[in-house]
Amino acid sequence: MGKMQATNDHWNANLYDIKHAFISQYGNHLVELLAPQKGERILDLGCGTGDLANKLLKSECExxxxxxxxxxxxxxxxxxxxxxxxxxxxxxxxxxxEFDAVFSNAVLHWIKEPSAALHCIFHSLKQGGRFVAEFGGKGNVQTITNEIMRQFASLGMTEQAEKFPWYYPSIGEYSALMEETGFRVTFAQHIDRPTPLDGENGLRNWIEMFGGTMFEGVTKETREIIITKVEQHLKEHLYIDGQWVADYKRIRVIGVKE
Structure with missing residues (x-):
């Protein structure tokens, strides 16, 4: 949900709720995978504006x-x-x-120090506790990000590639990190999940909401030119039946602290 590493807070919480509610909605499937039990103490890591935490509360958890x-x-x-x-x-x-479970939806791809986060998660759990997460995996939104990078390169702005804000591991890579941390990986899945974006400006809104850090130091005029060209070049591929559809690929994992 909310980005977990930043020096400045770029998040617009209202826009997140209005235009990107799909993040919490897709998280409902992860809640089913978590299968919360009455009386459990659960940490929602990267809780965003709290929708899934509130849903978990209905299972009579803390x-x-x-x-x-x-x-x-x-x-x-x-x-x-x-x-x-x-x-x-x-x-x-x-x-x-302290926790029977650590739950994390759409967060861990923001963390470029995955081992540090996994160690914190591991130490947060009670013995036998479980870690249940979903986040962007290898190839996630690659069509979108490749086109943004192409536009930067066409303007000679190669330094912007260093501002790529995400970590999209393969399932093997992340499972290995979990095992190195001490988790027993009991479930790991890498899925395609094409995701509709809200409204005619869905792709633009997505780029501005989630990819804004890539445009740091770019003038407003250049930013507008780049995003417009990205829309034009991707419309044939990602504008389907009257709406934008992002090429999401997600990893779901469960690990047990032993």
Whole structure:
């Protein structure tokens, strides 16, 4: 959900809720995979504006929600004041043997120090606790990001490639990191999940919401030119039956702390 590593908070929580509600909606499948039990203490890592944390609460669990975005946490607190939300970094959690489960939806692809995050998750769990997550995997939104990079390159802006904000591992790579951390990987899946984007400006809104850091240092005029060209070049491939569809590829994993 909310980005878990940032020096500045670029997240617009209102736009996230209005135009990108699909993130929480797809997370409902992950809740089923988590199968929360009454009385469990669960950490929602990267809780965003709190929708899935609130859903988990209905299973009579104790829920703690954390996210690095102050904007997201503020909105989560306003929407669900009965839930404990706080601003925290996934690579610097202080919890020790506290949770029956750590749940994370659409977050871990933002974390370019995956081992640091996994160690924090591992130490947060009780013995026998489980880690259940879904996030972008190898090839996720590759059609979109390749075209953005092509546009940067066409303008000689090769330095923008260094601002690529995501980590999209293969399932083998991430499972190996989990095992090195001490998890027993009991489930791992890499799926295609074409994702409709809301409205005629769906692709533009997606780029501005999630890819904004790639445009740091770029003038407003150049940014507009690049995004317009990306739309033009991708319309044939990603504009399907009257709407934009992003080429999402997701990893789902379950690991048990032994």
């Amino acid at each position: 829920i703690i929600g954390v996210d690095q975005s102050p904007n997201m946490i503020q909105q989560a607190k306003e929407k669900y004041p009965h839930i404990d939300f706080s601003v925290q970094d996934a690579t610097n959690l202080s919890y020790q043997n």
